[in-house]
Amino acid sequence: MADHAVEHDYHLLPPSPWPFLAGLACTVWGVGMVAFFAGLYPRNAADPNGLMEFLFSRGMDMFGAEKVSNGGWIFLALGCIFATIVMIGWWRDVAKEGNTGDHTPVVQIGLRYGMIMFIMQEVMFFVGWFWMFFEFVLFRKERANWNPDVLEGASAYADSYGLNAAGNQFSTIGAWNLPLLNTLVLLLSGTTVTWAHHALIKNDRKSASTGLVLTFLLGFIFIFLQGLEYKEAFHERLANGFWLDSNIYGSTFFLATGFHGLHVLIGAIFLFSIWLRLIKGSMTPKQHFGFEAAAWYWHFVDVVWLFLFTFVYVVFAMG
Amino acid sequence: MSNSHDHKPGFFARWFFSTNHKDIGTLYLIFGILSGLIGGYLSFMMRLELMEPGFQVFDNPHTFNMYVSMHGLLMIFFLVMPALIGGFGNWFVPLMIGAPDMAFPRLNNLSFWLLPTALICLLISMFIPGNPSGDGFAGSWVMYPPLSTSGHSGPAFDFVIIGLLAAGFSSIFGAINFITTIFNMRAPGMTMHKMPLFAWSVLVTAWLLLLALPVLAAALFMLFFDRNAGTGFFDAAKGGDPEMFQHLFWFFGHPEVYIMVLPAFGIISHIISTFSRKPIFGYLGMAYAMVSIGVVGFIVWAHHMYTVGMDVDLKAYFLAATLIIAVPTGIKIFSWLATMWGGSLSFSIPMQWALAFIFLFVVGGVTGVALANAGYDAAVHDTYFVVAHFHYVLSMGAVFGIFAGFTYWFGKMSGYLYNKYLAAAHFWFFFIGVNLVFFPQHFLGMQGMPRRYVDYPAEFAFYNKISTLGAMVTLVGVLFFLLWLAEAFIVKRKAADNYWGEGANTLEWTLPSPPPFHQFNTLPRIK
Ligand code: HEM
Ligand SMILES: [Cu+2]
Numbered sequence: 001m002a003d004h005a006v007e008h009d010y011h012l013l014p015p016s017p018w019p020f021l022a023g024l025a026c027t028v029w030g031v032g033m034v035a036f037f038a039g040l041y042p043r044n045a046a047d048p049n050g051l052m053e054f055l056f057s058r059g060m061d062m063f064g065a066e067k068v069s070n071g072g073w074i075f076l077a078l079g080c081i082f083a084t085i086v087m088i089g090w091w092r093d094v095a096k097e098g099n100t101g102d103h104t105p106v107v108q109i110g111l112r113y114g115m116i117m118f119i120m121q122e123v124m125f126f127v128g129w130f131w132m133f134f135e136f137v138l139f140r141k142e143r144a145n146w147n148p149d150v151l152e153g154a155s156a157y158a159d160s161y162g163l164n165a166a167g168n169q170f171s172t173i174g175a176w177n178l179p180l181l182n183t184l185v186l187l188l189s190g191t192t193v194t195w196a197h198h199a200l201i202k203n204d205r206k207s208a209s210t211g212l213v214l215t216f217l218l219g220f221i222f223i224f225l226q227g228l229e230y231k232e233a234f235h236e237r238l239a240n241g242f243w244l245d246s247n248i249y250g251s252t253f254f255l256a257t258g259f260h261g262l263h264v265l266i267g268a269i270f271l272f273s274i275w276l277r278l279i280k281g282s283m284t285p286k287q288h289f290g291f292e293a294a295a296w297y298w299h300f301v302d303v304v305w306l307f308l309f310t311f312v313y314v315v316f317a318m319g
Numbered sequence: 320m321s322n323s324h325d326h327k328p329g330f331f332a333r334w335f336f337s338t339n340h341k342d343i344g345t346l347y348l349i350f351g352i353l354s355g356l357i358g359g360y361l362s363f364m365m366r367l368e369l370m371e372p373g374f375q376v377f378d379n380p381h382t383f384n385m386y387v388s389m390h391g392l393l394m395i396f397f398l399v400m401p402a403l404i405g406g407f408g409n410w411f412v413p414l415m416i417g418a419p420d421m422a423f424p425r426l427n428n429l430s431f432w433l434l435p436t437a438l439i440c441l442l443i444s445m446f447i448p449g450n451p452s453g454d455g456f457a458g459s460w461v462m463y464p465p466l467s468t469s470g471h472s473g474p475a476f477d478f479v480i481i482g483l484l485a486a487g488f489s490s491i492f493g494a495i496n497f498i499t500t501i502f503n504m505r506a507p508g509m510t511m512h513k514m515p516l517f518a519w520s521v522l523v524t525a526w527l528l529l530l531a532l533p534v535l536a537a538a539l540f541m542l543f544f545d546r547n548a549g550t551g552f553f554d555a556a557k558g559g560d561p562e563m564f565q566h567l568f569w570f571f572g573h574p575e576v577y578i579m580v581l582p583a584f585g586i587i588s589h590i591i592s593t594f595s596r597k598p599i600f601g602y603l604g605m606a607y608a609m610v611s612i613g614v615v616g617f618i619v620w621a622h623h624m625y626t627v628g629m630d631v632d633l634k635a636y637f638l639a640a641t642l643i644i645a646v647p648t649g650i651k652i653f654s655w656l657a658t659m660w661g662g663s664l665s666f667s668i669p670m671q672w673a674l675a676f677i678f679l680f681v682v683g684g685v686t687g688v689a690l691a692n693a694g695y696d697a698a699v700h701d702t703y704f705v706v707a708h709f710h711y712v713l714s715m716g717a718v719f720g721i722f723a724g725f726t727y728w729f730g731k732m733s734g735y736l737y738n739k740y741l742a743a744a745h746f747w748f749f750f751i752g753v754n755l756v757f758f759p760q761h762f763l764g765m766q767g768m769p770r771r772y773v774d775y776p777a778e779f780a781f782y783n784k785i786s787t788l789g790a791m792v793t794l795v796g797v798l799f800f801l802l803w804l805a806e807a808f809i810v811k812r813k814a815a816d817n818y819w820g821e822g823a824n825t826l827e828w829t830l831p832s833p834p835p836f837h838q839f840n841t842l843p844r845i846k
Contacts, residue, residue: 006419007841010504013424015328015336023432030440030481037547038477040447060547090425106503110422113499121491121533128537128567132552135563143560245549248558255544 009104011097018090025086029079035059036076043068091273098290099282108289115293119300122263126304129256130311136248137316172242172249175313178229182222183309186264186302189218193271193295203285205278212275215298219268226261230254253312260304267301270294327836338424339836340409343431345732347405350434351721354397357442359797361390366756366790369783372775381449383773384457389445391460392479395579396486397438399717403582404490404528405431407724408497408521410732414827414834415515417506417843422499426492433489440482448473459771461568464553464561468545477546480539487532487539494525494532501525506826508845512606515825516599519606520585523613524578530617531574538567562627569620577616580680580712581609583720584651587673589825590727591655594670595662596822601654608647608654615644625693626700634693641691648684652677667819668742672723675750676716683711686761701771704764710757722749722800730814733807734833741803749796755789 006012034040039058044050059072097103103111136143173179196211237243244254274294277283283291327333337343365386368376377383409427413420421427445455449471456476458466467476501522505514542564544550551557553564592599599605621629621637655677664670686708690696699705722745730736759782768779775783817828830838 005840006837008419008839010419011424012420012837013338015332015338016425016428017336019425019428020335020432022429023436026433026485027436027439030436030478030485033481034474034477037543038474040474110499110503113502114423114426114495117495117498117529121495121529124530124533125537128534128541131534131567132541132563136552136559140558244544245551246557248551251544251550251552251557251559255541255550259540 009106011102011104011107011110016090016093018086018093022083022086022090025079025082027079028075028082032074032076032079036072039072095277095282095290098287103287103289108287111289111293115296119296122300123304126256126259126307129252129259130307133252133256133312137252138311172240172253172316173229173233173313175309175317178225179309179313182225183305185218185222185225186305189215189222190299190302192218193298197291197295200278200283200288200291201285209275209278212271212278216268216271216275219264219271219298222264223261223268226257226264249316256312257308260301260308263301263304267294267298270297337428337431338420340413340421340424340427341732341834341836343427344406344409344411346431347401347409347434348407348725348732350431350438351398351402351406354393354401354438356797358390358393358398361386361393363790363794365390366787368773369775370787371784372777372780374774377773379453380773381453381457382455384459384771385445385449385453385455387771388456388459389441392441392483393438394713395460395575396483397434397441399579399713399721400486400490401434402721403579403586403717403724404497404521404524405434405493407517407586407721407728408493408524408582411728411827412497412500412518412521413504414830414838415518415825416501416504416509417826417839417845418500418504419837419839419842421496422503423496427496430489430493430496433485433492437482437485437489440478440485444475444478444482447475447478449475461572462542462564463568464542464545464564467542468553471546477543480543484536484539487536490528491532494528497521497525498529506839506843506845512603513845514606515585516588516602516605516609517582517585517825520581520588520609523609524581527574527578527581527613527616531571531578534567535571538564538571541567562624565624565627566621569623570617572623573620574613574616576709576712577612579717580720581612583676583717583723584609586720586724586727587655587676590669590673590723591658591677593727593819593822594665594667594673595659597658597662599654600657600660601650604650605654608650611647612644615640615647619644622691622693622696625696638691638693642688645684645688645691652681652684668737668739668746669723669727671743671746672719672726675746676719676723679711679715679719679754683708683713683716686711699764701769702764703760703768703770706770707757707760707764710753710760714757715753722746727819728827729807730818731827731830731832731834734814735807735810736812736814736818737803737807738810741799741806745796745799745803747796748792748799752789752791752793752796755792756786757789759783759785759789 031040035056036059039056039061041052041056043057043061044053054071055074057068057070057072059070059076061068061072062070192211192214196208196215199205199207199211233240233242237246241247242250242253244250271294274283274291277290328336333339333342334346337346364376365383368374368383377386409421412418447454449455449457450473454473454475456462456467456471456479458471458476462476462479464470501514501518505511541550541552545552545554545559551559553559553561555561588599588605619637619641621633622641625634625637666674686704690699690705690708726737726742763779763782763786766779768775814832816831817823818832819828826843827834829843
């Protein structure tokens with residue numbers, strides 16, 4: 001079948017090892033997740049030194065009351081490292097193709113669609129967490145008044161919010177401290193990334209670089225402050241009755257803000273890698289989709305935080 | 320402008336590092352067939368067990384329920400979705416819209432390679448401790464807590480969670496790829512309103528995947544942390560509520576049932592039109608019927624939860640919304656009938672599958688409408704009536720759609736024609752078999768036989784026996800399937816470009832069978 005020359009602008013690719021390796025990495029990561037969080041191998045005090053037990057008994061026990069040391073984290077770490085290597089290799093290929101002109105205008109439109117939809121699915125992921133938060137926490141009083149036959153454990157539910165006593169039984173994190181600061185940090189980073197974008201369009205690469213650096217630094221500051229907040233909460237968890245395993249407020253709070261924090265981390269790394277590409281000379285005033293994708297993602301992370309701040313901190317504190 | 324694309328890569332690079340939509344589609348189909356055989360084995364064991372009252376095959380009820388759960392998960396996530404969306408979607412969406420490949424060929428391969436990962440996780444789970452009663456996860460494909468949290472203390476279910484997360488991300492990436500391909504890579508002149516209905520069906524399916532699966536992912540993470548990190552989302556003692564899992568699950572789960580059947584709708588439309596030698600009746604209505612099924616599909620989920628004790632007003636809402644879905648579904652059925660009306664029909668193998676699809680899907684749809692009535696549902700919820708309902712729409716809807724598509728496009732994909740008599744035997748054994756399996760289950764359900772039990776009282780023996788005999792007939796059908804498949808590859812009868820002739824007029828029929836490694840180097844122009 002003698003094919004004639006390619007006369008379209010779409011991007012056909014030669015075979016690539018990355019997807020297959022990503023599948024392998026995901027397998028290692030999955031085994032690691034189960035070993036670390038659940039444990040695949042029973043702990044057997046009689047023979048504590050077996051290799052299987054070392055690698056596959058529950059890694060989380062490191063943090064437990066007895067602090068058993070073990071290697072349950074190893075597979076998880078290996079999986080994460082493996083996946084990171086794959087991602088670096090994959091995206092380096094993408095960047096190379098972008099630089100060598102494979103990303104024609106029509107391909108760029110496709111990348112845009114792709115990124116928009118990726119963000120849409122992230123939004124739906126957070127819809128799940130907000131749904132839980134609204135149901136359990138914001139409407140907790142309404143729920144507690146529901147028919148006890150309908151709501152399982154209604155009284156335990158009410159108790160956990162101190163509704164039978166006066167006020168909340170546990171103290172939470174006030175909105176107007178670190179969370180407010182973090183809100184300002186993220187909002188500021190939204191402006192710096194826009195500054196960087198405009199600078200890049202005007203071919204002022206120096207300002208673009210400064211703006212980007214500021215943006216991901218602000219991102220890392222956000223994560224640092226969030227870490228401080230968690231640390232404090234962890235140390236006071238017994239006194240305050242507020243941790244992810246204390247009650248449903250703690251669970252929704254830590255998982256929703258935690259997954260958000262994870263996304264901030266991803267976004268900041270994304271911006272960092274874009275900055276590396278920028279100072280190495282790629283990205284032109286006309287063509288810099290990688291930059292835009294990172295910026296979109298960053299705004300998405302920002303907006304999720306605004307919702308979290310409004311509802312999880314402010315509205316919750318109002319009662 | 321390089322010519323390097325014209326050469327096929329070597330074996331390993333071609334099949335493991337693929338960036339070619341047709342090869343990836345083939346991988347998906349092979350994968351689907353393999354998992355379907357495993358899932359089928361599990362269901363056959365279940366039917367052998369239920370042939371008579373008492374214990375036949377299983378000595379442990381937990382193992383029976385583990386088979387039930389794994390059967391459901393394998394068939395849904397590892398047979399129907401990979402075959403219909405990954406397999407046919409990959410093969411024929413680019414061909415039909417006149418595109419050289421998918422928008423993101425590497426991402427496409429990632430979507431595939433996450434599936435073996437997921438399958439490995441599920442298979443491992445079957446052999447490691449689930450709870451003190453036995454190995455594996457026995458809490459059904461719906462995974463309700465507290466059975467899936469405190470009820471399954473072993474690591475088996477954690478593997479199921481990881482596997483489903485991998486399968487979920489596979490589908491999300493696939494969805495992004497399909498939507499981008501369809502929006503961005505249609506051939507010049509092919510407007511959305513000229514796009515073949517199969518591409519439309521995959522487009523709607525992809526949106527459902529994109530918006531529904533992340534919610535399942537969130538719910539799976541909640542289960543994971545409830546199990547392993549002490550969170551209380553579904554733990555009433557901590558103020559959580561197991562019912563909320565059902566909401567999250569079915570918010571995904573109802574769109575999921577349409578994810579499984581919409582691509583089959585698309586395939587059936589092409590087959591009916593081809594073998595009636597007529598364009599499809601009411602093309603735009605057909606396309607927008609699928610769109611509205613997709614939209615309304617997101618707001619009916621609680622019809623799976625009528626018996627949790629929800630408010631009557633809420634039940635009334637979900638009842639009404641559910642019944643509304645029957646309207647666009649009806650549009651599709653009547654359009655197929657109208658397409659055949661006055662057409663010059665030929666009853667080829669794919670047409671037989673398609674006609675059977677219509678007939679059996681209507682049966683399943685009618686029981687669906689019955690179940691949508693909350694009052695009636697209270698009586699038959701979690702009985703075999705529901706089992707009969709969803710098998711009429713799935714193992715006779717979605718699976719018949721798969722076989723219809725497979726027999727329609729087999730020559731196009733492989734380049735070979737199959738033996739008509741073997742394929743007909745496959746159809747008839749399968750058709751008679753599955754009806755024997757599932758029709759009696761309506762009666763069992765109405766008599767009150769509950770789902771997911773290893774044993775039953777003697778009153779239910781008669782229909783159960785018929786049902787198991789049906790499973791044996793179906794097995795013969797499956798053997799004929801494997802037989803015609805092998806025969807076609809051994810005998811190698813060459814297929815022409817358009818072996819169905821006039822009537823088959825979408826773009827894939829303008830190409831050789833099988834199409835070149837990269838097609839449409841010059842894009843086709845649609846008038
Ligand atoms: C007119 C359309 C339909 C209506 C009104 C409908 C209605 C229902 C209702 C009310 C239930 C809940 C029954 C119960 O658990 O008590 C149900 C269950 C189910 N339906 Fe449908 N259905 C329709 C079409 C479909 C289609 C097209 C599919 C898949 C291709 C499907 C797959 C399922 C499945 C898998 C279940 C059972 C889930 C489980 O409990 O494991 N349905 N349907
Ligand atoms: Cu449903």
